Amino acid sequence: xKNLTFVLISITLTGCGAVYYVPNTQNVPVMKxxxxxxxxxxxxxxxSVDGFELQGAYGLTDxxxxxxxxxxxxxSESSSKGSGHILELGAGYYKNLSKDFVFETYGLMGFxxxxxxxxxxxxxxxxxxxxxxxxxxxFSFTSKYFIASLSGRLANLNYSNISGNLxxxxxxxxxxxxxxxxxxxxxxxxxTENVKFQLQLQYSYNLTYPDFIQDYTxxxxxxxxxxxxxxxxxxxxxxxxxxxxVRHVTELSFIFNYFSQ
Numbered sequence: 661x662k663n664l665t666f667v668l669i670s671i672t673l674t675g676c677g678a679v680y681y682v683p684n685t686q687n688v689p690v691m692k693x694x695x696x697x698x699x700x701x702x703x704x705x706x707x708s709v710d711g712f713e714l715q716g717a718y719g720l721t722d723x724x725x726x727x728x729x730x731x732x733x734x735x736s737e738s739s740s741k742g743s744g745h746i747l748e749l750g751a752g753y754y755k756n757l758s759k760d761f762v763f764e765t766y767g768l769m770g771f772x773x774x775x776x777x778x779x780x781x782x783x784x785x786x787x788x789x790x791x792x793x794x795x796x797x798x799f800s801f802t803s804k805y806f807i808a809s810l811s812g813r814l815a816n817l818n819y820s821n822i823s824g825n826l827x828x829x830x831x832x833x834x835x836x837x838x839x840x841x842x843x844x845x846x847x848x849x850x851x852t853e854n855v856k857f858q859l860q861l862q863y864s865y866n867l868t869y870p871d872f873i874q875d876y877t878x879x880x881x882x883x884x885x886x887x888x889x890x891x892x893x894x895x896x897x898x899x900x901x902x903x904x905x906v907r908h909v910t911e912l913s914f915i916f917n918y919f920s921q
Contacts, residue, residue, distance in 0.1 A: 680833065681817070681874035682706045683864045684731040684746055685882075686845045688809045689717035690762050690800045691725040691754040693888070700858065702882020706875040709733055713880065725754050727766060746772035750796070765797040768815070776826070786824030788833060792817045794841075807849040807856070815841045832873075839868035849884060858884045 683706075689698045700715040711733040719725050729748040735741065752766030770792045777785040794815030801808045819837040824830055845862040860880045866872040 680836075680872065681841075681864070681866070682709055683813075683841070683843050683862055683878050684711070684729065684748075685713050685715070685860055685878065685880040686796060686798075686811050686813055686843070686847070686862060687715045687717060687727045687729050687750070687766075688798050688800065688811050688845075688847050688860075689725060689727060689754075689764065690802055690807055690809060690849075691717065691719050691764060692756060692762060692802075694719045694722045695888075696725075697887040698884060699887075700882055700884045702858065702880050704731070704878055704880035706878045708875050709735065713882065719754075723753055723755065724751065725764070725766075726751050729770070741778075742774070742776040744772060744774035746770050746790075746792075748792075752796075760801055760803065762800045762802055763798070764800070765795065768792070768794040768796055768813070770794075776824075776829075778826075784824070784826050786822070786826040786829050786833075788819050788822040790817060790819045804853050805850065805856075807847075809845075809847040809849075811845045811847065813841070813843040813845070815843065817841060836869055836872060839866055839872065841865065842867055854886050854888070856884050856886075858882050 685702065685704050687700070689696075696719040698715075698717040700713070702713050702715075704711045704713060711731055713732075714730045715728065717725055717727040727750040729746070729750070731746045733745070734743045748768055748770030750766040750768040752764060754762060754764040757763055771790070772792075773787070773789050775785065775787045777783065792815050794813050796811060796813040798809050798811035817839060819833050822830055822833050822837070841864060843862055843864045845860055847858065847860040849856040849858045851857050858881070860878075862878040862880075864874065864876055864878070866874060
């Protein structure tokens, strides 16, 4: 049987044996005020898998923020293929400790599914759903062109609806279908004031089953956009209230200048 890899909610192939878990990128918004909106698009890679991620965050009040995370993974070889996804929602508290430091903590809840198929001598597959809850605190140093964050995710993961005719793999997940994870991460952002490249390094440790077959590291790289309404109110030109032609031209110019800062 080909190597089987579960990426949290997805399965792919490895060259060194079965791997059943890999984390997704941690969303560290570095929220500063009400109305702030962050959008992130990125790619991730572990010892066993490559994925695509979409993340967002919104400052609901001057203390409470919301976040959304999505991760999609696909893998294929000549005789096998795997796919999966995770969709995660979070709500939490943030506080500006000083001009340069921000504290945040989020409660997280995610749902996902996986499917793995192979066809060597005859078609075989395994399917499962999962549910994950977690807590993610972080401390961030922030400046105009650079942000550094230390975060950690403590999570409980449970598999369910496990089915398929890959019997050994079904039995393994049924035997280890619930566990706790500790996942520290370092996130670096650099660029303009409103658009930054983001790099994150993450380690995953299984607290319940230290010998559980999983990947231990995840690296992600992407682009993060920050929309800060306080700055928009201060810099938005009055000319936008004039005739429609002037308004549209000025608006396009303003948007270009805003994201170039």
